[in-house]
Amino acid sequence: MSHSEQRNWLIAYDIADPRRLGRVHRYLKRHAIPVQYSVFVLHGNQIMLEGVLSGIAERIAPDADDVRAYHLPDRCEVTMLGTQSLPEGVMLGAPGLDRLLRELTASDDGIIVEGVVEAERTFQS
Template identity: 45%
Template sequence: MASERPALAFVIGYDISEPRRLLRVHREMCKHATPLEYSIFLLVGSDAAKDRCLEEIAELINPLEDDVRCYALPARGFQGRIGLASLPTGILWTGLPAAIA
């Protein structure tokens, strides 16, 4: 029996210069990943899922004006937050992937 590979985690961020393109990229990213901030997303999945996401985004951006970056996160890396929590105390967002919940 083949063992399942653990899901990989990637942080994808972008800086899009034109408002209409920005909205299109944001909508497409929401299909593939969980928004952490407006232009920062967490994609939990395979390398193939990450590649599909980036291919879709590449069709929407202007490579001379826009910047999209993707960083792989270590499997057991440090997770922390400084500052105001995104949700009030006692409220849990069950839409977050288990990797960061």
């Protein structure tokens, strides 16, 4: 895999301390799209992933917390039960999700934007 190749990454965490939990959650909301409270999707290359993981590493206690990043294949079958946090009609692995993630995570100046709010705006227009 090339370091510049754009991919989807599922980032999940289990943070033992409520204060660290909030910090990690707020940090990830600025860099990825939340799909559950402690699960996010990041669309980016290997360098972006390493940067986000480095930022998370500054906010966790490695001896008590667990953070994982999984590459999501382009076509990913997902089975869900209960409520969903993505906008209606958007599912991981759905056609067009790659494009949506690219649009939502990169602004004109290259800064990551908050995904869910922007996703809701995209689907309401």
